[in-house]
Amino acid sequence: VVPARHAAANPLRQPRLAPRSAAPAGRRSLVTKAVKVADHTEARQYIDTRHHAHIHNHREYEEMYKRSIEDPNDFWREIAMSNFHWETPIPEQHHSHNFDVKKGPISTEWFKGGRTNIAYNCLDRHVKEGHGAQPCFLFEGNDPGRDGVVTYEEVLKEVCRVSNWLWSVGVKKGDSVAIYMPMVCELPIAMLACARIGAVHSVVFGGFSSDALASRIEDCKARVLITCNAVKRGTKSIVLKKIADQGCDIAKQQGFTVEHCLVYANEDATSKEATNMVAGRDIFWQDAIPKQADEAEVEWMDSEDTLFFLYTSGSTGKPKGVVHTTGGFMVYAATTCKYTFAMQPGDVYWCTADCGWITGHSYLAYGPLLNRATQVVFEGVPTHPDAGRCWQVVEKYQVKQFYTAPTAIRSLMRSGEEWVRKHDRSSLRVLGSVGEPINPEAWRWYHEVVGEGRCPIVDTWWQTETAGHMITNLPAAWPEKPGSASLPFFGVKPVIVDEKGNELEGECEGYLCIKQSWPSNIRTVYGDHERYETTYFAAFPGYYFSGDGARRDKDGYYWITGRVDDVINVSGHRIGTAEVESALVAHPQCAEAAVVGYEHPVKGQGIWAYVTLLEGVEYDDKLKKELVMSVREQIGAFAAPDVIHWAPGMPKTRSGKIMRRVLRKIAAFEEDQLGDTSTLADPGVVQQLLELRGK
């Protein structure tokens, strides 16, 4: 089954699920290339990594995997009870789930009845065991030379102070707190402080605009916002506080008031004096937090109490608040982190992701701390002040595990090998990739140039909704194939189904679903359980549907072929085409917009926007800029279209539906493969669009 060619029979096309087209988003060619050049990289060659890995070969994995699937209740309980502190032990029978709407509401429970606290497990536990002096965060600022070390004990004390401040302004268990910060240590500290007192954090990526911030604040009803005055990224300064203020104003206009705003003063970017502070609402972190006591009560949480909301884009409508709960998230994030990165306590680990995305939640704020790693927190960008920055930092801190996105690898690859070779990388043991398919060229460069062929590459496939690695190779456990995430993690049962929802066996291609619950599967969409059921469980009853297509090869390896819905993946950032379209249509002169993804050499996918203007409006470059600006203002700079393609007419069927397949082909310069266009209301539109391409 090839989803692209069977789009007509695609169940996703049923309006109830995804009213817009649901053909694959054009990622297939990268993967096809991967298949052609794929070879095996033998696991045996990774001598140093094998020494530290927790799983040494495929047989060990198979035994453990089998048990995890056959008896998930006991498998996960044993891991949970032996590796974490539970104030109230987990009952023998703690797991239940229903993934089938026909049997009743979709629901999941893990470790229910057990009480724990994730922040306690990240910090107090290690300090009590005598590791308080171990470095927890190695802060590396935007500019080289601005750095610092904080120990586990120091982080614990700061977390307690922030918890006490949150208490002092009335935040209680179950209340939402919005966090809008750049990558400074205070960001994970703020998250941990919320978790300590049972407040639900909702981190909003610092690249989002004031509109996007406002809608997230309102949706989760966060009366407290933790932010920062400004940040330097590369040579640019961004006054985050201004955007935060605007966000609060927009929320207020909609009738929702942010009552308290804690502002971390980032003196590197701007002074306190230059920061606009709203009397009665705003206070600087540096003024409020040091006054607080450095010990704080722990709120013991039921395993199924909510830990956080994280908004993510889907095919339709506004972003969804993905809900994750305490125990399942803790156990799964920590366990995947340990096995996938062959992590041992004390390892120096570096994940370049931002805490504004799920990767920063699972594999920065929580997973590594639960494993007592020492981790680099990097404020800057990989190319500042030069393309050697990552490797200079790896050498400086002797990083063992490095985790980044293919887009970063591709951009560094373009700058040339000399930047890598300048720095010693002999400390590296595991190289990780996340967020999008990694093309074989980038894979090889990462493997040969960065890792000198010594380090396995863990290509980790997962999602905001899964909260942890789902399909990934484990370091040095079995041969790698460049471009394939390989095999499922413990407890994960992937299946590939055809358009009717039939499970396919052996070598096949189709829709990637997961058959049974794992500890950190998404519990609900905040405030909209029906949307949760419709989005993830209605397309293929009985399964969690990922939204991705995948292929399984003769060795059972999975190859992700990309999204099959209207979500595009730009530099590893997930963007709903519908969101970009509504930001474009918000421009007063825009009549209609249709957005598709296209293959981009660095970003993976770029955003190609077809725009129809109102009758009589002249199509000119000034308007193109305004349209791009409209998207930057409503979503953020990372979602700005790369191409605005004037479209006086859209290719529509007689029933008025835009044929996105045609738009994708034009953006991909594959007009020779348009397929059947006989159902178009006006076939002449295609020629017109081809003539306007690049104009």
Ligand code: PRX
């Ligand atoms: O399409 C898949 C792609 O990223 C999507 C999830 O995006 P998000 O929720 O923002 O989480 C990103 C970080 C986990 C998936 O549906 N994706 C993620 N990792 C990979 C990937 N595609 C291919 N290979 C991967 N390793």
